[in-house]
Amino acid sequence: MLTLIENGELYSPRPEGEQSILLAGRQIHKIGPVNREKLAGSGLDFEVIDASGCLVLPGLVDTHSHIAGGGGEQSFRSRQPEISIEELTGGGITTVVGCLGTDTVTRSLSTLLATARKLIEQGVTVYIYSGGFPVPTPTFTGSVVNDIVIIDRVVGIGEIAISDVRSTEPILNELLRIVSESYIGGTLSGKAGITNFHTGTGKRRLGLLHEMLDNYDITPECLYPSHVNRTFELLDDAIALSIKGSFVDMDTTEKGLGKFLHYYREKGGDPTKLTVSSDSHTVGANPQKHFEEFRDCILKQDLDLAEILPYFTLNPANVLKLPNKGRLEEKADADLLILNKANLEIVQVIAGGQPLVKNGKFIGEASQETGG
Numbered sequence: 001m002l003t004l005i006e007n008g009e010l011y012s013p014r015p016e017g018e019q020s021i022l023l024a025g026r027q028i029h030k031i032g033p034v035n036r037e038k039l040a041g042s043g044l045d046f047e048v049i050d051a052s053g054c055l056v057l058p059g060l061v062d063t064h065s066h067i068a069g070g071g072g073e074q075s076f077r078s079r080q081p082e083i084s085i086e087e088l089t090g091g092g093i094t095t096v097v098g099c100l101g102t103d104t105v106t107r108s109l110s111t112l113l114a115t116a117r118k119l120i121e122q123g124v125t126v127y128i129y130s131g132g133f134p135v136p137t138p139t140f141t142g143s144v145v146n147d148i149v150i151i152d153r154v155v156g157i158g159e160i161a162i163s164d165v166r167s168t169e170p171i172l173n174e175l176l177r178i179v180s181e182s183y184i185g186g187t188l189s190g191k192a193g194i195t196n197f198h199t200g201t202g203k204r205r206l207g208l209l210h211e212m213l214d215n216y217d218i219t220p221e222c223l224y225p226s227h228v229n230r231t232f233e234l235l236d237d238a239i240a241l242s243i244k245g246s247f248v249d250m251d252t253t254e255k256g257l258g259k260f261l262h263y264y265r266e267k268g269g270d271p272t273k274l275t276v277s278s279d280s281h282t283v284g285a286n287p288q289k290h291f292e293e294f295r296d297c298i299l300k301q302d303l304d305l306a307e308i309l310p311y312f313t314l315n316p317a318n319v320l321k322l323p324n325k326g327r328l329e330e331k332a333d334a335d336l337l338i339l340n341k342a343n344l345e346i347v348q349v350i351a352g353g354q355p356l357v358k359n360g361k362f363i364g365e366a367s368q369e370t371g372g
Helices: 036-039 083-088 110-122 146-148 172-188 208-217 232-243 257-266 289-301 305-312 314-319
Strands: 001-011 017-024 025-029 046-050 054-057 061-067 093-098 124-132 154-162 194-199 225-226 250-251 274-277 336-340 344-353 352-358
Touching: 001 036, 001 336, 036 046, 054 225, 054 305, 061 225, 061 250, 061 274, 061 289, 061 314, 083 093, 083 194, 083 289, 083 344, 083 352, 093 110, 093 289, 093 344, 110 124, 110 154, 124 146, 146 154, 146 172, 154 172, 154 225, 172 194, 172 208, 208 232, 225 232, 232 250, 232 257, 250 257, 257 289, 257 305, 274 289, 274 305, 274 314, 289 305, 305 314
Parallel strands: 001 046, 001 054, 061 093, 093 124, 124 154, 154 194, 194 225, 225 250, 250 274
Antiparallel strands: 001 017, 017 025, 054 336, 336 344, 344 352
16 A cells, blocks of 8 residues: 655654655655656555645654553552553554553463554554563563563563562662563564663662662663653653663653653753653553643643654664664654644554544554554
8 A cells, every 4th residue: 555645744753844755555665755646657556645734753652551451559449441542543652562560460461462462453563571560570481581582572571660669679689680681582582672660759769770780781771760750859860870871761641741851951861862651551641641741842841842752752662672663764664643733633643554543533443464
């Protein structure tokens, strides 16, 4: 299937001005002038999308989502349902990474993987983290290395809880082993091999991660703490970690992301090492809220689209080592958002070259052959 998008203002995520984009199957075939008459003369079927008055962006990449349902920490009544394809695409998300979180008793890695495969068949790209809050952490095979190497959708381990009352208080050597095994799994499989850490507001903040980098032979990009915008003190620690070379992740569970992004920039955080994730489906967190915070940063928090877009697209793709995600360039995956330029509302969502949202409405699942 060919799709020609014309007259849109392209962000790759860099601002590229008005450009035409030709999608061929699951990939971006060309960016730049396209001769529509020549295309019509080829005899191939194609669709034309007029993106006048719109922005054309990469699909959002969400590195931290409880796709099989989160919550449960206020007893069973607070358990959250699994995420839906309508929710993901309604939040502009075309690539997502699922994790377990606190509950590794009534929720399992097998359920997480099954949910991922369901969403893939419905049209979006999905990966998962093996593991969960506790240490020792659950795995499919009994081995962190084996999980990453053998199971196709596993890209790393997480979310391991530190500096939180819900943490099992792992000692440094236990965490070093997990991080090292995840790294080895990544090198053997060509995957990210990262360890994603749930960070709370505990006194030690990111001290264990700094100790790993300062005193041991740990690659900085293997460490990936989330929720670093809980407090400004925690964010200071995360900024220092980003300067050492680690990716750090904020979430959109609470309103006011913009003030933390301003602070990160003003205090010298590395802009190439920052990501923003949704933490869906914990209580009150969902893809729509994630997208609303993205819009508010631009419309209400005086942040430039070109500055913050990489936090939601390119940088998450980089931490996950997905070179065809989070960017609009030739041969990259055809995952795109078309937004109304005036109010940044979603007009269309295309995932793997197939439209899932048109005129702001979910139009149905993709065929299994197009799932990412």
